[in-house]
Amino acid sequence: MxxxxxxxxxxxxxxxxxxxxxxxxxxxxxxxxxxxxxxxxxxxxxxxxxxxxxxxxxxxxxxxxxxxxxxxxxxxxxxxxxxxxxxxxxxxxxxxxxxxxxxxxxxxxxxxxxxxxxxxxxxxxxxxxxxxxxxxxxxxxxxxxxxxxxxxxxxxxxxxxxxxxxxxxxxxxxxxxxxxxxxxxxxxxxxxxxxxxxxxELTVEGENVQPLAIDQLPPIPHQEVQTATLGFSDTLDWPAFSVWLSMLLEARGPDILRIKGMLDIGEAGPLVLNTAQHIVHPPEHLSIWPQGSRKPYLVFITRGTDPARIARSLEAFQRAGGRGGLRVRCVDHDCGERA
Amino acid sequence: MCVLCAQMVNEIHWSERQLNPEWITRGAGETARRRSRRARIRLCSVVLGHYGLEVVDDWSATNYLLGDRKGNQRVLTSLAELWPAASRMAGATLDPLDDRLLDRLLETAGK
Missing domain, CATH: 3.40.50.300 (P-loop containing nucleotide triphosphate hydrolases)
Structure with a gap:
């Protein structure tokens, strides 16, 4: 159980x-x-x-x-x-x-x-x-x-x-x-x-999302999908994030094929997020960061949606939600720069 | 079902989940839940305002009352219900990637 x-x-x-x-x-x-x-x-x-x-x-x-x-x-x-x-x-x-x-x-x-x-x-x-x-x-x-x-x-x-x-x-x-x-x-x-x-073997809820190894990201994504890994300059505002994500999945659900990652929302441990199209697994709040490393990230797998637009959108929602100085950046190829 | 107001609460939306599910119904947990909910409504109001809509009220901190300028109103239990209802009311999909919406949000953040 x-x-x-x-x-x-x-x-x-x-x-x-x-x-x-x-x-x-x-x-x-x-x-x-x-x-x-x-x-x-x-x-x-x-x-x-x-x-x-x-x-x-x-x-x-x-x-x-x-x-x-x-x-x-x-x-x-x-x-x-x-x-x-x-x-x-x-x-x-x-x-x-x-x-x-x-x-x-x-x-x-x-x-x-x-x-x-x-x-x-x-x-x-x-x-x-x-x-x-x-x-x-x-x-x-x-x-x-x-x-x-x-x-x-x-x-x-x-x-x-x-x-x-x-x-x-x-x-x-x-x-x-x-x-x-x-x-x-x-x-x-x-x-x-x-x-x-x-x-x-059984995994604990939330255990399937692990710290991301940047060097394992593919050099070139498949032509049919876009993948992007977002990094953040500060902790995220959870209420603003939930407003943004729920709206994004409603508007673009069929094209947001997968979102997976660990968020820093200012708690001791990360919030683990895992979605498959419009289905959101209940986010899990872990008590500590795996391997003691506080490295939040969010991977998007999309079809026909520019990851840079997703990054800009998330940043705008976060700023409007009170995180005025927060920057959201792609840390892999699709957005053209690495953090 | 709430024994005081007889409201059915089928499920807690993922946006309101906390570390301990029971935590949100007690003392400080409830305070934090309501604070988080107010923050969500503030941001939703900015977004909805771009489309001529608003969250008119937050009933018992469990139901959003969505309205437009013609007086139409809908009671909605979660963000999962809010966005499709708002799209129907506005007659267009509410898209968080819409550049004009994002400009408005950034203007709000700058004030």
Whole structure:
């Protein structure tokens, strides 16, 4: 259970054949127990994933009839409510974790949307991480041809590069750069036969946002998206920030693909912010700065929106909110200067 | 539900979340919450004013009363409801990247 008594949910996504089930199967082998609920989706008529998972004697609840995210969200709601009923009536042990494996073509964001907006589920479940598998052998071609993968990488908190034994170290390094072009903040793990299944381990709410290593920012972003990392000259005014962010997501939500970062709002620790399109994970206030380093930042992944305009807008709202001398600057390439 | 005013509070909006969820209903926490809320309303009023709208009132420090110059009013529980309602009332999307709005905000900051 999470800090607010909610069951923690891990969303596992990744393109067709990218090794989602291998990763999940290895995770369930390493961490056996009946307190993990697995909800999988089958795409098409052959429930191959379902049979594979049944082989490890877990109790997946199969969602039938299409894509869990785009077609049958009601099924996901119904299934999670059923899990809740079973647990609360004593027919299921206390649920420690729910792993939702999406179909290979699914965008993970609607799953997050369902969890955060359903009037019942939002009080009992909270998504703590999105893990995305990326097939090292085919990823370069898939990234070039499959827009679904772009959405999955952008939504990811952790990207697991699978089948690493079938490619060279240089190929893996190149793939890391490709991932960072879409999502500079995602943790990247390299896996062979599911050995990086720890990616599915529970994370505490807010733990998925880590201090940013500027040297890991991609030299050139992908042409379809803009990424920008904002730095600040002073502490932010939280009321002004919340007015600005709520207005920005309402006006530009579909094009603000991801915002992730740590803000200094004058408290002892940072405020951790994580959004996926119009979905805002409840901001987490940490008691101390990770690694003792007070380095606030905010990464934006956008489509068709100039990051420099976002920086100017945030600065204007902060100044109007009382932070008269505050400067907001891009610390990476897109805004043309580094702090 | 509040036992005094019978208002339903389904959920605390992310903008009002504090370190401890229970903290906001008690003593100093409530004072801080209201101070933060007043700051939000002050800034919202500048932004909304650019579009001919205003936050007319803040009912029980839980509901925004949004109004326009024709006397139309809407009661809204959070910022998540405020912006779409304001866009409908103004007949245009309220865009925080709008240069003219930003100029107005910077003018306000300079006063």
């Amino acid at each position: 999470g800090a607010r008594g909610r069951r923690l949910v891990t969303v596992l996504s990744g393109f067709l054949g990218s090794g989602k089930t291998t990763l999940l199967r290895e995770y369930l082998r390493r961490y056996p127990g009946d307190d993990i609920v697995v909800i999988i989706n089958e795409w098409g008529t052959v429930g191959l994933d379902h049979h594979l998972i049944r082989a490890v004697k877990e109790q997946p609840i199969l969602l039938r009839g299409g894509c869990v995210c785009c077609v049958r969200l009601d099924d996901l709601v119904r299934t999670l409510r059923e899990v809740l009923d079973l647990e609360q009536s004593g027919k299921l042990p206390a649920v420690r974790q729910v792993v939702i494996e999406t179909s290979g073509l699914a965008d993970p964001v609607p799953v997050l949307f369902t969890l955060t907006t359903d009037p019942i589920l939002k009080h009992h479940f909270t998504a703590t991480s999105v893990v995305v598998t990326l097939d090292a052998v085919n990823a370069v071609a898939q990234i070039a041809q499959q827009p679904e993968i772009h959405k999955q990488i952008i939504a990811a908190d952790c990207v697991v590069i699978t089948k690493s034994d079938l490619v060279s170290d240089e190929d893996v390094s190149g793939l890391r750069v490709s991932v960072r072009q879409f999502n500079p903040t995602a943790r990247i793990l390299v896996s062979c036969l599911g050995d990086a299944c720890d990616a599915l």
